[in-house]
Amino acid sequence: MKVVYIASSPHSGSTLLDLMLNGHSGAFTVGEIRQLPKFVGPEQLMKRCTCGAPSIIECPFWHEVDAVVQARTGQTLGTLNIDRYDDLDGCRRDNLVLFEAVAAVSGAGFIVDSSKDVHRLELLLSAPGLDVLPVFLARNPKGQILSMTRSGERKNRQFASLLGLIGFYCLQNSKIDRLIRDRPHFRVRYEDLVRNPEAVLSPLMKAIGYEYEPGQRDFAEHERHNVGGNRMRRKKSNELRLDEAWRRDLNFFQKVAIDIGTIPGRYAFRRAGAHGLAGK
Ligand SMILES: [Zn+2]
Secondary structure: OEEEEEEOOOOOOHHHHHHHHHOOOOEEEEEOHHHHHHHHOOOOOOOOOOOOOOOOOOOHHHHHHHHHHHHHHOOOOOOOOOOOOOOHHHHHHHHHHHHHHHHHHHOOOEEEEEEEOHHHHHHHHOOOOOEEEEEEEEOOHHHHHHHHHHOOOHHHHHHOOHHHHHHHHHHHHHHHHHHHOOOOEEEEEHHHHHHOHHHHHHHHHHHHOOOOOHHHHOHHHOOOOOEOOOHHHHOOOOOOOOOOOHHHHOOHHHHHHHHHHOHHHHHHHHOOOOOEOOOO
16 A cells, blocks of 8 residues: 655645645545544544535545445544554554555545654554655745744644744754655655646656656646645645745844754755655
8 A cells, every 4th residue: 555655844835745746646645634533533623625525524535435444344434543652553554444445435546645743654654554655845944934933823832932943843854854764765845846846746756656747737626635734725726836935024133043053954854865766
């Protein structure tokens, strides 16, 4: 079961990369699937599926996946252990069940998981039956850090200080690099993806085992049922715009502090090593 896993810090462009991979005829993206329990578990958050269905449980696609899971295991999407690490074997097994059910319903040759989280990547890499290609995505830290400060998410407030955000950027990149550097993986810079999607996606698709398809650039045209991700996943437009608000909205001292402070994090991203496939 082939899985492409996008690992990154938050606000690094993972939704865009996720949608562009979903545009391939052999792909199906589940988005930030680690959040699935929030939508199908006891809480049942009523958030629209990206396809427009009023919720994940009312989406015809996820309904069918649920039926396959039930037929094969007697469990439901709501009872699968997708993100509870107190039972690692169960979590690995249930994620395989989920990915196989998604592949059976979608007919896709590979599934894209853009959960970003490095601990989940570690879990999936050790799951029997899963063939995981990690894709390390990073953005210019000045853009990533400015986006973090503007995010309304409560969990990000703890990183409110510039120093905290710089430390977080370095820590995330180091953790991802340590986990993947000695195995096949791919590295993508967000700015390169926006400026020239074909140049980034062509070698990436080869690494996955497919050829790039021009339709991937028209990412908004394709059917989508991804769970979680930013508002971009609902957009109807294929417009690509490089978000460089940091040039205007950070002052000189903030820019210098980020440039110097994130040197270890940027180095961790750059050293692709022998196992980094043609990522830049
Ligand atoms: Zn849907």
